[in-house]
Amino acid sequence: MTGAAERGKTAVSDRAVRKIAGRAAGEVASASVRTGAGSASVRGRRADVGVKVALPFPAPLPEAARLIQDHVTSRTQELTGLHVSTAQVHVTGLLPVPATRTAAEPATGLATTTAADDPDATHRDSEDSGSRTPLRWWSPRRLPTALLALAAATACGALAVDMIRVHLAHRPAASWRADTVHWLERHGPDAPFVGIAAGALALVGILMIALALSPGRRGLLTMTSPAAHLRVAMDRTAIALVVRDAVGDVPGVGAVRVRVRRRRVVVRAQLAFGDRAIARRDILAAAHGVLDGCCLRRPPGLRVKVQESHHQKGRATDAP
Missing domain, CATH: 3.30.70.1350 (Cation efflux protein, cytoplasmic domain)
Incomplete structure (x- = not known):
């Protein structure tokens, strides 16, 4: 065997x-x-x-x-x-x-599955009811990490290869390393180029710290979850589409524009006919219903702007 x-x-x-x-x-x-x-x-x-x-x-x-x-x-x-x-x-x-x-x-x-099909469902739901979904969806930052790792690997690899050639093969140091050392000997911290290079490195370091501390993925809004290990997020574009469709179904509403920000949803609707106050009330109810159905972890604020069409303005001007 x-x-x-x-x-x-x-x-x-x-x-x-x-x-x-x-x-x-x-x-x-x-x-x-x-x-x-x-x-x-x-x-x-x-x-x-x-x-x-x-x-x-x-x-x-x-x-x-x-x-x-x-x-x-x-x-x-x-x-x-x-x-x-x-x-x-x-x-x-x-x-x-x-x-x-x-x-x-x-x-x-x-x-x-129902409770009869899964006897442990009720027990799991009771355990998961205390779960907490994060407010922001963190990005893995793959591209910045890959670029930083590639730059560090290239510099360290080139230096290691040259050191091996010098100490093991008894060959002279590479010209780029020797020229760099000689240039640094002739130029102190007061040299303009040294100051510019130091400022650039400091900016790169600040950028890397900001990337490490900021969540990223601003286009995603997290949703409440009944499970302890379930993380769900919804794209802001998708939220804007469903809010626009719901507001567009309100009687009297014509063109609709929706902008979903991280903490606020702005709805701009053009009224084709009907009363402006009633239309605004219906738009608020429709938008709130959609946002409540999305089950967002942090419900955004809602701002509605209703503009009358030129036809509606002309009728209001002609009215006695």
Whole structure:
């Protein structure tokens, strides 16, 4: 019988795990969920995965994201044999729910389990009720980290190679290193170029500190989550689209522009007909309903501006 050491080993690439996680997210409900490019990182027998999905709306988004998270985690671990940590779910968009849904179908458009099917569901919900979702979605800062690592590796690698050539091969030092040392000997801290280089390095250091301390990913707003290890965020563009659609359905409203900031949502609507005060009240109710349905961790403030069309202004001027 062949020994374990002679059989070789099986390596699962990051790309394969990423594709498996994406397929697993699509298995939840292929007709209601759209998946995008995700992420995966394999380290030995462990793997970290993340998926990007577009969920149906209106629907309880945290519950839908939790279903996807649980299925992606268990399914990826089953197919790859790796220990998969809790998957990250990134909501990139919202899809309108088909109007032909039957009453027997769940509101999320996803497969759900009842308390009778899962006796531990109530226990898990009670444990997860005290979870806390972060206010901001932190960025991994891959590009700045890669650029800094590349620059440091290039400089240290070139210096190490030259030192090895000098001490082991007994060859003269490289001209660039010798010229740099001679130039530094002739120019002190009072030289203009030295001051400029020092200022540039100080600015780079301040930039790196700012990147390390700031969350980044300003385009994402985190949502409340019923699970302890579930992190859900929604893109501000998607929030602007659903708010615009809801305000556009208000009677009398024509063109609508919505701008979603980190702490405020600004709605500019043009009134085609009807009373301005009543339209503003209906717009506020529609926008608040959509924002409440998004379950944002920090509900943004709402500012509504209603402008009358030229036709409405002309009628108000002609009125006795």
